[in-house]
Amino acid sequence: MTGSSSRLPAAARAIVEGDRRALARTITAVENGDPSADRVVRSLYARSGRAPVVGLTGPLGVGKSSLVNALVGRLRSLGQTVGVIGVDPSSPFTGGSVLGDRIRLERRPDDTGVFFRSMASRGAAGGVAAATREVSRLLDAAGFDVILVETVGSGQVDVAIRDIASTSIVVVVPHLGDEVQTLKAGLFEIADIFCVNKVDLPGAELAKRDLAELVMLGGRPSGWAPPIVGTSTVETTGIDELWNDVIAHEKFLDSSGERTRGERKRLSTEIVGLARDHVGRELTRRLERDPALRHLLDEVVARHIDPRTAADRLVRGGRRAR
Amino acid sequence: MAKGRVAKKTPIRVLIAKPGLDGHDRGAKVVARALRDAGMEVIYAGLRQTPEEIVRAALEEDVDLIGLSILSGAHMALFPRILVLLKEEGGRGIPVFAGGIIPDEDARRLKKAGIRAIFGPGTSLEEIVTTARSLARRSA
Numbered sequence: 001m002t003g004s005s006s007r008l009p010a011a012a013r014a015i016v017e018g019d020r021r022a023l024a025r026t027i028t029a030v031e032n033g034d035p036s037a038d039r040v041v042r043s044l045y046a047r048s049g050r051a052p053v054v055g056l057t058g059p060l061g062v063g064k065s066s067l068v069n070a071l072v073g074r075l076r077s078l079g080q081t082v083g084v085i086g087v088d089p090s091s092p093f094t095g096g097s098v099l100g101d102r103i104r105l106e107r108r109p110d111d112t113g114v115f116f117r118s119m120a121s122r123g124a125a126g127g128v129a130a131a132t133r134e135v136s137r138l139l140d141a142a143g144f145d146v147i148l149v150e151t152v153g154s155g156q157v158d159v160a161i162r163d164i165a166s167t168s169i170v171v172v173v174p175h176l177g178d179e180v181q182t183l184k185a186g187l188f189e190i191a192d193i194f195c196v197n198k199v200d201l202p203g204a205e206l207a208k209r210d211l212a213e214l215v216m217l218g219g220r221p222s223g224w225a226p227p228i229v230g231t232s233t234v235e236t237t238g239i240d241e242l243w244n245d246v247i248a249h250e251k252f253l254d255s256s257g258e259r260t261r262g263e264r265k266r267l268s269t270e271i272v273g274l275a276r277d278h279v280g281r282e283l284t285r286r287l288e289r290d291p292a293l294r295h296l297l298d299e300v301v302a303r304h305i306d307p308r309t310a311a312d313r314l315v316r317g318g319r320r321a322r
Numbered sequence: 323m324a325k326g327r328v329a330k331k332t333p334i335r336v337l338i339a340k341p342g343l344d345g346h347d348r349g350a351k352v353v354a355r356a357l358r359d360a361g362m363e364v365i366y367a368g369l370r371q372t373p374e375e376i377v378r379a380a381l382e383e384d385v386d387l388i389g390l391s392i393l394s395g396a397h398m399a400l401f402p403r404i405l406v407l408l409k410e411e412g413g414r415g416i417p418v419f420a421g422g423i424i425p426d427e428d429a430r431r432l433k434k435a436g437i438r439a440i441f442g443p444g445t446s447l448e449e450i451v452t453t454a455r456s457l458a459r460r461s462a
Binding site: 032095096098102103117120 | 354361363364365382384411
């Protein structure tokens with residue numbers, strides 16, 4: 001390992017060797033789109049893909065942060081190290097954010113087996129930030145045994161965690177709605193595990209039954225039937241069971257070949273997305289700077305040509321310009 | 323050259339924490355909210371934090387600034403401890419400001435020890451925001 005790590009950029013080597021300050025600073029650089037993080041991110045990719053990435057998602061107030069804290073406690077008692085990312089929303093008006101996932105975290109201050117990072121969504125839709133995936137890879141490369149990602153309090157279509165996590169836990173609470181809610185598309189489709197939190201409250205059995213019916217209807221092409229776990233972080237019940245279900249799902253991913261299939265799909269989406277960003281930036285630059293192409297804009301504004309035709313010319317014109 | 327990227331301002335990250343055994347955090351929450359509305363990313367660590375927890379949070383979150391709120395009277399014990407730990411753990415350059423019930427004489431000594439600004443009761447939110455911003459920008 002030392003042989004290969006000596007070829008890494010200094011910051012990457014520091015991260016691999018457990019330098020938490022280097023890790024924290026690199027995460028900031030990735031979040032900020034700072035070009036200084038580019039080489040580090042590229043060079044550490046080969047060291048990721050080792051730790052399970054467990055996503056916790058669900059509406060606001062269902063207890064995701066408390067569950068993260070309980071899982072961290074469980075994992076530490078098992079001797080496992082944990083990297084945590086807690087995402088909270090940025091204001092669409094000021095860009096500001098209050099990141100409050102950390103207040104539930106209880107741990108011994110000298111415990112270096114936990115690294116907790118709060119992230120603002122910074123305008124990204126879907127429940128996570130644009131940088132969350134790469135930051136989870138950094139934590140993975142830094143050697144944490146398990147990565148936990150807590151999403152923004154999610155709405156029905158916030159399913160981006162699916163593109164990051166190997167196991168997605170959808171957290172609900174009693175009285176969130178009737179069983180028709182569970183039939184609706186989106187959030188309920190991405191669960192590898194359903195967690196009914198606050199089972200100490202009345203209505204928990206009904207909530208579990210509604211979910212059980214949903215699962216019984218089937219529909220997962222992989223053949224995995226999401227288990228339904230009742231948890232309470234007040235009485236600390238169900239946490240072991242929840243973690244055991246995560247392990248069971250991770251094993252299923254390996255034994256069924258779903259892990260590779262899922263990874264291929266996710267990575268293909270990621271590569272195309274990155275390439276699209278790249279091409280998009282390049283085309284924007286051309287449209288702004290190339291005088292011939294700028295003329296295109298004038299023509300569209302004057303209603304001489306339509307935006308679709310202009311887009312065709314922009315792409316073709318770009319190629320000719322080479 | 324990715325002009326858009328460089329021109330885009332990156333938000334100031336600030337940790338707001340209450341060291342020690344205070345019972346309520348209304349003031350800290352009001353300040354957190356004001357900093358949020360000023361476009362900052364506020365990591366709210368909440369009540370009953372030890373100096374060790376605060377310093378660890380500041381370093382993991384890679385904040386530009388730390389704001390401490392205290393009402394209990396234990397500031398002369400807790401603040402210097404936080405400053406010492408920050409230096410030891412590699413967070414020397416992170417400016418720390420404070421608010422709460424801190425007598426003038428203590429405030430003078432704390433400033434000498436390295437607390438960059440201290441806000442007493444009645445300070446306007448605007449003043450806190452302005453000071454926080456300039457402290458963060460100067461350290462960056």
